[in-house]
């Protein structure tokens with residue numbers, strides 16, 4: 549069965565979801581409060597690059613997807629707006645979800661279903677969203693969290709398993725038929741609170757495991773051991789799978805969602821809090837490594853240091869909460885200014901010292917700190933082989949490279 553679906557919030561999650569729903573035959577209207585974004589989408593300009601999104605976008609335009617700044621009447625609303633956390637209280641800041649749901653409630657007809665895809669902390673729907681529905685109105689709520697990762701969004705939209713949290717079986721089945729029109733993975737039905745908790749738990753699990761690898765890095769540095777060799781050998785154990793250390797954790801999910809549990813359960817979320825602190829300390833650890841390497845090489849001029857990569861992961865353009873941006877904040881605290889930055893995927897200038905050209909970046913840098921393992925740097929080994937390199941991602945296959 550085909551439905552009229554209004555996707556509210558057209559960012560990294562909402563836009564691909566709207567496109568794939570349209571591609572699957574539903575009548576789709578994408579709504580975003582950002583008028584400039586809506587205009588760009590109407591004028592055939594995609595807001596971010598992602599494997600496979602261009603084809604999907606062109607097909608959706610042909611199938612008459614519409615982009616609007618206001619919500620419109622529909623059978624089902626999918627809400628994919630940001631859910632940042634309040635940095636002081638360490639709790640979810642639900643204001644975007646509240647405002648988006650409110651604008652749906654203002655115009656929707658009775659019998660509509662609102663599926664919240666935004667990541668929310670356990671209990672958010674009961675505490676902040678349910679009370680928005682006026683007494684006597686028949687509007688169904690549900691939570692359908694998203695698991696995709698930038699860089700593989702379209703593929704994972706189709707292949708990942710999905711969770712649908714709903715109050716009623718018939719609503720869950722309706723949503724299952726919609727998500728099942730493009731999702732080939734298992735679709736699991738549960739209640740709303742379990743769906744909320746599951747999503748946050750998944751990202752917290754990742755954060756804790758990354759923190760373990762990062763803590764090992766610090767221990768091995770002090771013990772003068774090669775952490776990569778230690779992990780490589782330990783992972784031969786049939787039940788051990790230690791992740792790869794790195795310069796920190798960024799992105800809109802793993803570095804944010806664990807705080808929801810810390811904020812809601814402050815006395816209980818102890819490992820979770822420790823993991824957050826370890827991962828947040830890594831950009832500072834990279835700086836300490838840099839200062840040691842500079843001293844070792846009699847280099848004292850920060851303007852001859854280049855940080856490669858501004859995004860939070862390789863081969864994407866998403867810079868949110870990225871370790872390099874966290875590192876820049878640390879540098880400012882240490883009153884260290886003048887370093888060079890470069891990222892092939894970040895086309896707009898977002899930080900001081902950002903070179904827009906790879907050649908210039910290389911020319912200006914005696915030391916290159918590889919913060920992100922974009923394919924470009926792995927394919928440019930010849931061009932950087934005479935530099936002093938600190939490789940925080942363990943991807944540069946040259947002798948005499950410094951590691952974390």
Ligand SMILES: NC(=O)c1ccc[n+]([C@@H]2O[C@H](COP(=O)([O-])OP(=O)(O)OC[C@H]3O[C@@H](n4cnc5c(N)ncnc54)[C@H](O)[C@@H]3O)[C@@H](O)[C@H]2O)c1
Pocket residue numbers: 556557558559560561562579580581582585628629630631644647648665666667668694695696697698800801
């Ligand atoms: N990006 C990811 O990899 C990822 C993965 C899984 C889950 N999530 C979750 O999905 C949600 C959305 O994330 P995103 O990365 O797509 O965010 P985003 O910032 O890329 O996009 C959100 C969009 O919502 C719009 N918006 C905000 N308030 C609105 C309102 N009231 N009405 C209409 N539009 C509104 C913004 O203008 C923006 O375009 C978040 O809760 C996030 O945690 C993100």
